[in-house]
Amino acid sequence: MTDYLIINPQIVKERYYLVPRFIIRSAFWSLLLLPGLLFLTFGCAAPKLVPVKEELLVSEDEKMIWRESLKGQDTFNASGVILKNTMLTDYLGRIVRNLQPADLPAKLSFKVFVLKDTHLNAIAFPNGTIYVHTGLLARMDNEAQFAALIAHEMAHCSQRHALRAFRNIKDKNAFMASVQHTLAGLPMVQEVAQFLGSAGSMVAVAGYTRALEAEADIVGLDYVVMADYDPYEGLRLFEHLQKEIEYEQIKEPYVFGTHPTVSARMNTIKALLETKYKGKHGGIKNTEIFLSKLNPVILENARLDLRIGRFAMAQKGVEKYLRAVKGDARAYYLMGEILRQRGQENDAQMAVFYYNKAISIDPSYSEPHKAIGLIHFKEGQKALAKRFFESCLLLAPDAPDKAYIQGYIQQCVNDGEG
Amino acid sequence: MKKILWIFLILIASCTHGIENEEPAYTFSVNIPEGWRKLDTDKFLIITKDIAYKQYALIQERPIDRPFKHTLKKLKRSMLPQEVAGIIVDEISSDINISNFRLIENTPTKINGQEGFKILFTYRDQHGSDFKTLYYGFIKGEIFYNLRYTAKKIEYFEKDLKTFEKFVNSFTFIRM
Numbered sequence: 001m002t003d004y005l006i007i008n009p010q011i012v013k014e015r016y017y018l019v020p021r022f023i024i025r026s027a028f029w030s031l032l033l034l035p036g037l038l039f040l041t042f043g044c045a046a047p048k049l050v051p052v053k054e055e056l057l058v059s060e061d062e063k064m065i066w067r068e069s070l071k072g073q074d075t076f077n078a079s080g081v082i083l084k085n086t087m088l089t090d091y092l093g094r095i096v097r098n099l100q101p102a103d104l105p106a107k108l109s110f111k112v113f114v115l116k117d118t119h120l121n122a123i124a125f126p127n128g129t130i131y132v133h134t135g136l137l138a139r140m141d142n143e144a145q146f147a148a149l150i151a152h153e154m155a156h157c158s159q160r161h162a163l164r165a166f167r168n169i170k171d172k173n174a175f176m177a178s179v180q181h182t183l184a185g186l187p188m189v190q191e192v193a194q195f196l197g198s199a200g201s202m203v204a205v206a207g208y209t210r211a212l213e214a215e216a217d218i219v220g221l222d223y224v225v226m227a228d229y230d231p232y233e234g235l236r237l238f239e240h241l242q243k244e245i246e247y248e249q250i251k252e253p254y255v256f257g258t259h260p261t262v263s264a265r266m267n268t269i270k271a272l273l274e275t276k277y278k279g280k281h282g283g284i285k286n287t288e289i290f291l292s293k294l295n296p297v298i299l300e301n302a303r304l305d306l307r308i309g310r311f312a313m314a315q316k317g318v319e320k321y322l323r324a325v326k327g328d329a330r331a332y333y334l335m336g337e338i339l340r341q342r343g344q345e346n347d348a349q350m351a352v353f354y355y356n357k358a359i360s361i362d363p364s365y366s367e368p369h370k371a372i373g374l375i376h377f378k379e380g381q382k383a384l385a386k387r388f389f390e391s392c393l394l395l396a397p398d399a400p401d402k403a404y405i406q407g408y409i410q411q412c413v414n415d416g417e418g
Numbered sequence: 419m420k421k422i423l424w425i426f427l428i429l430i431a432s433c434t435h436g437i438e439n440e441e442p443a444y445t446f447s448v449n450i451p452e453g454w455r456k457l458d459t460d461k462f463l464i465i466t467k468d469i470a471y472k473q474y475a476l477i478q479e480r481p482i483d484r485p486f487k488h489t490l491k492k493l494k495r496s497m498l499p500q501e502v503a504g505i506i507v508d509e510i511s512s513d514i515n516i517s518n519f520r521l522i523e524n525t526p527t528k529i530n531g532q533e534g535f536k537i538l539f540t541y542r543d544q545h546g547s548d549f550k551t552l553y554y555g556f557i558k559g560e561i562f563y564n565l566r567y568t569a570k571k572i573e574y575f576e577k578d579l580k581t582f583e584k585f586v587n588s589f590t591f592i593r594m
Contacts, residue, residue: 078546079517307508309490341491341504378498403525404500 052160056105062126062163069125076115076131083114083134083300091293092132092150095143099151099223101158110154114297118304118313120241124153126162137294138301138317139241143286147227148234152220159219161212210264217268221277230283235269291324298324299331306334311342329362336371348375366396370405377408386412445479445561446530449588451581465585467578473569475582477589480562488512493562499526499555502562503535506555516541518548529565530589532556540571550575554586565589 057063076082092112100110110128115121118135130153132146140146156162224231273280291298302317318335325331336354339347352375355368373388389409392399399405444463450456454465454475462478464470482493486509493502503524511519523538534556542548548571555564567582569575 081517304512308488308512309492309508343494374498374500378496401500401524404498407526 052163056107056160059163061166062160065162065166066127069127069129072125073129076113081116083116083297085114085296088114088293088296092146095147096130096150096154098227099147099154101223101226104158108157110157112150116300116304118301118308118310120245122149122153124156126157126160128154128157130154130157134297134301134304138298138320139244140237140290140294141240141287142233143290144224144229144231144233144284145237146290147224147229148220148231148237151223151227152216152234154223155216155219156212159212159215161216165212213265214268217265218272221269221272225277225280225283228283230285231273231277231280233285235266235273238266238269295321295325299334302334302338306338306341311338314338327361329358329365329368332358332361333365333368333371336368340371340375348379351375364395366392366399369395370399370401373405373408377412382412382415444477445591445593446477446563447588447590447592448477448585451585454581467581468574473567473574473578475565475567475585477563477565480564482557482560482562488514493557495557495560497557499533499535500524502555502557503537506535506553506564507537507539510539510541515544518542527554529554529556529563529586530591532558532563534563548572552579552582558591 057066089112092114096110096112108128110130112130112132114137115123115131115133117133119133120136120139121133122136123131130150132149136149137146140149221231221234224234298317298321302314302321305311305314305317315335315338318331318338321331322328322335332354336351336358339351339354352372355372358365358368369388369392373385373392376382376385376388386409389405389412393402393405393409396402443460448463450465451467454467457464457466457470457474462476464474464476466472466474482495485492486505489505489509489512491505491508493505497505507521507524510516511521513519519539519541521537521539523536525536527534527536534554537553537555538551539553540548540550549568550571551566551568553564553566555562557563565586567575567579567585569578
């Protein structure tokens, strides 16, 4: 049984009229979800791959889809989940520009944003705005892998899959009714965001029909090869993530989960590599530059993994970061925190090792002092603990948790260890 | 005997103007402030003066082995209040139903003699409204107790803060 810490009065609304029905089942959210639901619905249908010949944004239906895309993006932008790192987004933007085909309509411009979220997801809106989650980025090894992912997303946009899927709907009224019905089961707006974040990633990858997915793979791989990236890296990314998902038993049912289309997609890519792109090994990988730019993402994602208690994933993240960045006191401290909070056998001892490493790199860093103090305090070594707590407060007299630390020191004194 | 004691307690409570005593389903007793309504739920004691969306106070008795919804971290009896507060902050800040979470204060405190913590934070809900929460928590035995007051930041929070503090101060254990 799980529990909610932010209480949603919705929990009690059904039985107790005093709590208002504040759930908004507005058309706004219906429309916001429209593109995502379109593709979910089409997962079971069989849309024809009718190419769109008319100019971009001439038809009313495409304009509507784009308008709703912008609304969806506004939700993300206002939520505080976008990673602000200009250097990184500039770098990712450059990769996108390298991949962009020359014959792309001028109205379609690609933009990439990073979402602070541990899921292995990416979301592409029909207007070319693509969101990649830190969870996915942190697991990539080189630029070619990112190129493979992003080229696939770009292909969904350039081939106007959203519009094509929408036009395949025979009874749009019935469809809208089913959208409303689906939305009734999505009571909270942020669940809509969640829906976009995970199920919504179906929009980006898994939610299209197999035919559209295959087309995005074929076109995406073209982009990758035209930009001189190693096309085999995309396949490696898939294999690598699938293994990780199985090993960690992560519930990632969407982009890189165990959805059957993933295997099908891997087969499509394999077939292309063995035929059309046979012998195309040895393209650009740009491992070093990619990892150097991605390091902040890897560390941020490790922090997020720690926050949600995925200790093993967090540890892997910090280890990956430390392989590239030597001598970062914050990373060693984070490793110590992962171990201290996990609290398995020998973890405390190992945590102290990492805290000391952090202190040796940055003696003015107060946090590891406090953390060592906490370990000794809990082990009953109060004199030792007191020393570390005091050194922590000397370094950070205005520490936000000063009151706790002062309390620990007082307790050490009371216990006759002062 | 217990039943008689309870009837006695309820009689006393009902004779006290504006004060309602809590039911024996809980291990604690608390004075519900005058003008506040109790919303009946078996999950926790929740009261509101207006409507729960705008402001509410609640007390929850939560078994420490019950998993959280957003973090896999678990509470343990041996945890220091600061460690417990850390997990609660992680749980709340990982909640995808809220955004713009900001921790304003995290300090040790005592609730009915129990060593605990007090955290103050703000967040934005799914409709874009800003809320402020004052959250007290402590572990006693196998139960994590938490007493919270959440209200719309601008219109409500300051208005009923003192009432909530009185509510917290009235918290006492009636059985182990």
